[in-house]
Amino acid sequence: xxxxxxxxxxxxxxxxxxxxxxxxxxxxxxxxxxxxxxxxxxxxxxxxxxxxxxxxxxxxxxxxxxxxxxxxxxxxxxxxxxxxxxxxxxxxxxxxxxxxxxxxxxxxxxxxxxxxxxxxxxxxxxxxxxxxxxxxxxxxxxxxxxxxxxxxxxxxxxxxxxxxxxxxxxxxxxxxxxxxxxxxxxxxxxxxxxxxxxxxxxxxxxxxxxxxxxxxxxxxxxxxxxxxxxxxxxxxxxxxxxxxxxxxxxxxxxxxxxxxxxxxxxxxxxxxxxxxxxxxxxxxxxxxxxxxxxxxxxxxxxxxxxxxxxxxxxxxxxxxxxxxxxxxxxxxxxxxxxxxxxxxxxxxxxxxxxxxxxxxxxxxxxxxxxxxxxxxxxxxxxxxxxxxxxxxxxxxxxxxxxxxxxxxxxxxxxxxxxxxxxxxxxxxxxxxxxxxxxxxxxxxxxxxxxxxxxxxxxxxxxxxxxxxxxxxxxxxxxxxxxxxxxxxxxxxxxxxxxxxxxxxxxxxxxxxxxxxxxxxxxxxxxxxxx
Amino acid sequence: xxxxxxxxxxxxxxxxxxxxxxxxxxxxxxxxxxxxxxxxxxxxxxxxxxxxxxxxxxxxxxxxxxxxxxxxxxxxxxxxxxxxxxxxxxxxxxxxxxxxxxxxxxxxxxxxxxxxxxxxxxxxxxxxxxxxxxxxxxxxxxxxxxxxxxxxxxxxxxxxxxxxxxxxxxxxxxxxxxxxxxxxxxxxxxxxxxxxxxxxxxxxxxxxxxxxxxxxxxxxxxxxxxxxxxxxxxxxxxxxxxxxxxxxxxxxxxxxxxxxxxxxxxxxxxxxxxxxxxxxxxxxxxxxxxxxxxxxxxxxxxxxxxxxxxxxxx
Numbered sequence: 001x002x003x004x005x006x007x008x009x010x011x012x013x014x015x016x017x018x019x020x021x022x023x024x025x026x027x028x029x030x031x032x033x034x035x036x037x038x039x040x041x042x043x044x045x046x047x048x049x050x051x052x053x054x055x056x057x058x059x060x061x062x063x064x065x066x067x068x069x070x071x072x073x074x075x076x077x078x079x080x081x082x083x084x085x086x087x088x089x090x091x092x093x094x095x096x097x098x099x100x101x102x103x104x105x106x107x108x109x110x111x112x113x114x115x116x117x118x119x120x121x122x123x124x125x126x127x128x129x130x131x132x133x134x135x136x137x138x139x140x141x142x143x144x145x146x147x148x149x150x151x152x153x154x155x156x157x158x159x160x161x162x163x164x165x166x167x168x169x170x171x172x173x174x175x176x177x178x179x180x181x182x183x184x185x186x187x188x189x190x191x192x193x194x195x196x197x198x199x200x201x202x203x204x205x206x207x208x209x210x211x212x213x214x215x216x217x218x219x220x221x222x223x224x225x226x227x228x229x230x231x232x233x234x235x236x237x238x239x240x241x242x243x244x245x246x247x248x249x250x251x252x253x254x255x256x257x258x259x260x261x262x263x264x265x266x267x268x269x270x271x272x273x274x275x276x277x278x279x280x281x282x283x284x285x286x287x288x289x290x291x292x293x294x295x296x297x298x299x300x301x302x303x304x305x306x307x308x309x310x311x312x313x314x315x316x317x318x319x320x321x322x323x324x325x326x327x328x329x330x331x332x333x334x335x336x337x338x339x340x341x342x343x344x345x346x347x348x349x350x351x352x353x354x355x356x357x358x359x360x361x362x363x364x365x366x367x368x369x370x371x372x373x374x375x376x377x378x379x380x381x382x383x384x385x386x387x388x389x390x391x392x393x394x395x396x397x398x399x400x401x402x403x404x405x406x407x408x409x410x411x412x413x414x415x416x417x418x419x420x421x422x423x424x425x426x427x428x429x430x431x432x433x434x435x436x437x438x439x440x441x442x443x444x445x446x447x448x449x450x451x452x453x454x455x456x457x458x459x460x461x462x463x464x465x466x467x468x469x470x471x472x473x474x475x476x477x478x479x480x481x482x483x484x485x486x487x488x489x490x491x492x493x494x495x496x497x498x499x500x501x502x503x504x505x506x507x508x509x510x511x512x513x514x515x516x517x518x519x520x521x522x523x524x525x526x527x528x529x530x
Numbered sequence: 531x532x533x534x535x536x537x538x539x540x541x542x543x544x545x546x547x548x549x550x551x552x553x554x555x556x557x558x559x560x561x562x563x564x565x566x567x568x569x570x571x572x573x574x575x576x577x578x579x580x581x582x583x584x585x586x587x588x589x590x591x592x593x594x595x596x597x598x599x600x601x602x603x604x605x606x607x608x609x610x611x612x613x614x615x616x617x618x619x620x621x622x623x624x625x626x627x628x629x630x631x632x633x634x635x636x637x638x639x640x641x642x643x644x645x646x647x648x649x650x651x652x653x654x655x656x657x658x659x660x661x662x663x664x665x666x667x668x669x670x671x672x673x674x675x676x677x678x679x680x681x682x683x684x685x686x687x688x689x690x691x692x693x694x695x696x697x698x699x700x701x702x703x704x705x706x707x708x709x710x711x712x713x714x715x716x717x718x719x720x721x722x723x724x725x726x727x728x729x730x731x732x733x734x735x736x737x738x739x740x741x742x743x744x745x746x747x748x749x750x751x752x753x754x755x756x757x758x759x760x761x762x763x764x765x766x767x768x769x770x771x772x773x774x775x776x777x778x779x780x781x782x783x784x785x786x787x788x789x790x791x792x793x794x795x796x797x798x799x800x801x802x803x804x805x806x807x808x809x810x811x812x813x814x815x816x817x818x819x820x821x822x823x824x825x826x827x828x829x830x831x832x833x834x835x836x837x838x839x840x841x842x843x844x
Contacts, residue, residue: 053801056612141580199614216613217624217793218697241695243791244801248695252791255686255694408806417578 045236047512047527050249050261054216054242059191059198060184061134064143066521069181071240074222074525075205078183079108079128080174084515084526088338088436090179094123094206096160103169103474104152110160115227116187116204123185123206125162129154130188132164140197146443147182169472171479172439180435208233208525217242222524234513234528253279253507260508260522265327265381268505278511283327284504284520287434289334289441292374292389292497293456295414295425300372307494308348309360310372310427313396314389314497315352323384324500331498333487334434334441338518340476341438341483346498347491357396369397374427375413378404385499386429400427414455428455431502436518438483442467445490456495463489534834542823547599549819554595554812585611585808598812607813612805617813621795625817627697628794630706631786632779634714636772639721644768646722647729648756651737651764662730666723675785678716682789685712695791713786717779724775725768732764766833773829777822 055068063072073081077094092098098108114123132154135142150170155163166173177183190203201211208228213221222238241257243249246264253261254276263271263281272281292314294307301307316330330350332343361370376386383404390400405413412418414425432453434441443449446467447459463486470482490496504520515526582588586597601608607617646666650659686694698706736742737760745755784796795814802810834840 054613057614213700215700215793216620217798218627241791243695245788245791248789248791251682251687252695255682256690257686257693257695407804 045529047235047238047524048241048257048259049238049522049524049527050241050243050252050258052242052244055214055220057199058202058211060131060181060186061140061142061144062197062199063181067242070522070524071211071220071222072181072184073207073523074209074238075202075207075211075225076184076186077114077123077206078179078185079110080179080183082179082436082517082523084517084523086518088175088518090174094185100174101163103472104166106164106166106173108162108164112160113229114206115229116190116206117210117225117227118190118204120187120190120204123187124159125154125156127185127188128162129156130191131185132182134191134196135182144182147177147180169474170439171471171474172435172437175437176435176440209238212237233525238524238527240524250507259512260506260514260527262520263505263507265503265505266325268327268503269325271505271507275507279507279509281505281507282520284506284516284518285329285336285338286502286504287336287436287519288431288502289331289336289434290385290429290431290499290502291331291334292499293428293430294495295422295428295455295457296493296495297457298423298426300370301426301495303364304494305360305364306366306370309357309364309366309370309396310393310398311348311491311494311497312353312357312360313393313398314499315392316350316497316499318352318392319385319388319499322388323381324502327505328500328503331501333484333490333498334432334445335438335483335487336434336501339436339438340480341470341487343484343487347488348497352392352396354396357393357398361397366397369399371399371401372426373403373424374400374429375403375405375410375425376429377410377431378406382429382431389429414451414453416451422451422455425455430455438479439471442470442483442486445486456493458490458493458495460489460493531834535831538827538830538834542827545823546816546819549823550599550602550812550816551595553815553819554598555591558591558594558808581611587808602816607816608809610807610810612807612810617809620810621798621813621817624793624795624798624814625821627792628780628783628787628796631710631713631717631783631792631794632776634710635718635782636721636775636779637718638714639718639725640768640772643722643725644729644761644765646726648733648761650726650730651733652752652756654734659730662726666726668723669719670723670727672720673785674716674720674782675789677719678713678786678789681712681716697792709790709792713783713790713792716789717782717786720782721775721779724771728768728771729761729764732767733760736760736764762836766836769829769832769836773826776825780818780822 051067051070053065053067055063055071056065057063057068058071060072060076063069079093079095079098080090081093083089083091094110094114096109096111098106101107108128110123110125110128112122115121116123132148132151134140135148136145136151150166150168150173152165152167155165157163185206186202187204187206191197194203201214205211205225208225208230209222210225211220212223213219219242220240222240224233224236241252243252243261246262246267249258249261250263250267250271252258253263268281268283272283275281292310294301294310296302296307320326320328320330332346335341335343361367374386374390376382383402386402390402393400412421413428414422416422432441432444444453445458446454446464450457450459466482466486470479470486473479473482491498506514506516506520508514511530513528513530515523515528517523586594589597598608605618607621609615610617610620613620646662650662653659682694685692692712693709696709698709733756742755742760745759780796783794784800786792787794787797788800795818799811799814799818801807802814830840
């Protein structure tokens, strides 16, 4: 039997077949069995949130970033924890009671019955002592050692009670140490059994959730702790996705893959106006602070009048409009509104004053203007801010050259240990994170920090004195005045032009009730269903 | 053939060593301190110094390179100082994800591109050929991240047919397949055009050769001539293109991994470079370089196997 001579014209039939096959394949893919159904059909007891990265170290003693704390806070307990809401406050967590008996002694009593998983027994005061004292132990090389810098010891009174003894009064302890990274309590027995520290999976947990799965670059899954005896947590599981890019997270939310995420400032107005179905868009004040810093020891900037000219040539409203889409408010210092030490106003008005800037430059011997370098991190928002500063300052005769850096190189610009690069540093657009006590932000501008994180090389004896006094001062009003004065000294030096504290816009589905800190950061263990 | 293979593998080893030494030198020339990035503003100068010592950054550069190559020879890629996990473990976990994505992308691109190329060549200068040509050039011109964004907007955000982020639950293959469709579509679409154009050009050349004319004269069926005789030769440039294309695919995968928040070696390298996580950068770069060299070696070997003239050229 001979085959017919199959001409390629017959392949035209194959083309149809191909189209039919494609349609059939697409139909098959649409079948529910294939899972190609709307992704909102999720189990309502699973909370899906986005974070910026993977937790790297889950030992609270050697953890140092917020992603780690977001997980640690859900799987461990602290004596006290941040209270969700719009005002900074703390609430009892593992402690049944806690009180400052004198400036250097804090007495605590643990709630009985808090257990560690995997058979490591009940939480005792010994565990509290171990957890806090190990952070100051040089052997551990803890990156959060500074948070407990004033810790002398933790004295155990009985099984559940103890006293935290400080070597000097430290008011910030209540808002930056005990309820934050340094406050997590680990099991002494389990940690010692693990060799004194651990990095990936903790040997046991005591919080309402446990870590069920750690998939780097993919997700972290928390599941209900079956041994938890406190109020039941809101979800069976929490899936945390590491997504650095805001836009990707926004699309993930809109596609129904996330229940809560921070969004970009550029998307806030549009999303607030037209929120995706069944979602809530909110904005929170941030603790971050952004400023234009000037190296006081650079020959071009050693004259205070030149620095002041730069201050007057920077137009804050334009920066906020162009780089922050009008979402962020101007900053008056390193302390944001709502915290002790916040300044109501600045010495230099927010709006640029070109005449004043030109006059100061002329007085300093630069009647034809001055050329300066501005160092900026290569992220869209800072580049936009840098470009606005550059364009506006040019009107006052300050000609700036923008130098962009990735994070790695940026963070070593003013570091003396990295060579003489700091000597060439002139202007830098900087941004630091902070904590809900002014002490945290104030510590980077002391004279001891010159060449470390104090890149402006600001050295003011009064600032240092106030810094030491405010650390110990128990009177809220006095502390407030001290921190205000410190920021005033910084601005008066001409080396700082405070720009903004930014803002934290977030979006979440209306099927959940998020528990957020006043700065919009999530407290996952307190999230519940609506 | 054996001698050719030995020469090709020897060359591959030299390329890997040179590439790794060059890359090691380059990342150390880039300014930036890993200790400052790792430890953040809480770090004291003493803590930074300790971390430098732990990472071996206080040693002379040559010692660091030799030590790294020595460890690699023993199969040890070092430890990641961020997570305290072995670099090899992290890299190979991410490599799986990238390989699946790259193979899925190139797989569907070949499945569509090769028949389209053959069809265009056989029906040269017809309306269908022009349509395929227009489509091919069109998809080549569109960057993969643009395809990624628009496909995400359409299929995930608007229609909600497919998930927007992640790689799916481990062990749940259907879920992983759903998460793979959009990124593989975004990366592979441009390759459909490349392959179709390349196969068309090669086929036109081969279809005019004497042995094809002779096959037609013998009255062999057209589909046999096209698929068994012509395509076997016309596919050679495509195999070469795919071999060298692995590098480009890994680069394209970075965008897809960022846009779709997928794990993968491209994003791992990007994140590690930004954070100056040198052990991870080196481990990931070494593995992706080996992958690239391996794919070109395999494609060259396949070419040499199919075409004896290639063996004599090395």
